[in-house]
Amino acid sequence: MNRRDRRRAEARGPTLDELTLLAVAKAIKAESGVTYHRIVDPRREDGRVTFGLAFPQRKAIHAPEGCTPKDLYLLAHECGHVALKHNHQKPRHVREYEAEMWAHAALQRNGIAVPDDSTADAMLNVFFAISDAVERGQFGRRAKRLSAEAAEWSGWNFHVQCQRAREDTSYLPHST
Numbered sequence: 001m002n003r004r005d006r007r008r009a010e011a012r013g014p015t016l017d018e019l020t021l022l023a024v025a026k027a028i029k030a031e032s033g034v035t036y037h038r039i040v041d042p043r044r045e046d047g048r049v050t051f052g053l054a055f056p057q058r059k060a061i062h063a064p065e066g067c068t069p070k071d072l073y074l075l076a077h078e079c080g081h082v083a084l085k086h087n088h089q090k091p092r093h094v095r096e097y098e099a100e101m102w103a104h105a106a107l108q109r110n111g112i113a114v115p116d117d118s119t120a121d122a123m124l125n126v127f128f129a130i131s132d133a134v135e136r137g138q139f140g141r142r143a144k145r146l147s148a149e150a151a152e153w154s155g156w157n158f159h160v161q162c163q164r165a166r167e168d169t170s171y172l173p174h175s176t
């Protein structure tokens with residue numbers, strides 16, 4: 001949506017679909033125990049596709065309002081961190097994986113299909129969090145079962161398999 005379309009949309013007020021999504025956003029916040037929501041618009045954050053923060057101890061989130069399915073997913077992800085009372089005792093890739101699972105279930109429970117793009121972004125989020133943990137030598141040391149699940153779900157295991165296959169072919173004799 002460009003700036004002029006957005007201004008028009010704002011002048012027009014929310015549509016019925018947006019009202020449905022906002023009602024679901026409210027329900028998801030209530031389910032998660034979130035009591036403070038600062039609305040941030042990811043489209044206005046220069047160069048950043050996704051934007052949200054969670055403060056589980058304060059039951060607070062910074063997230064989009066939730067009037068598109070994708071924004072609703074981002075909101076549900078932050079609500080997930082609050083609902084699951086996440087803190088630094090869990091590795092980050094496990095927290096992210098759990099928040100993505102919570103967000104998927106929250107939308108489904110409220111009758112909203114998770115957009116494919118949101119699932120793809122969620123998988124990448126977990127994938128990169130695992131990649132960070134691997135780089136720091138911290139992957140799979142704690143929360144082994146959840147780490148294994150996250151590695152499977154995010155495509156990390158597939159990535160590792162592909163890398164191994166590529167390394168193996170380097171041992172093959174070159175025929176040319």
Ligand SMILES: [Zn+2]
Nearest residue numbers: 077081096099
């Ligand atoms: Zn998160």
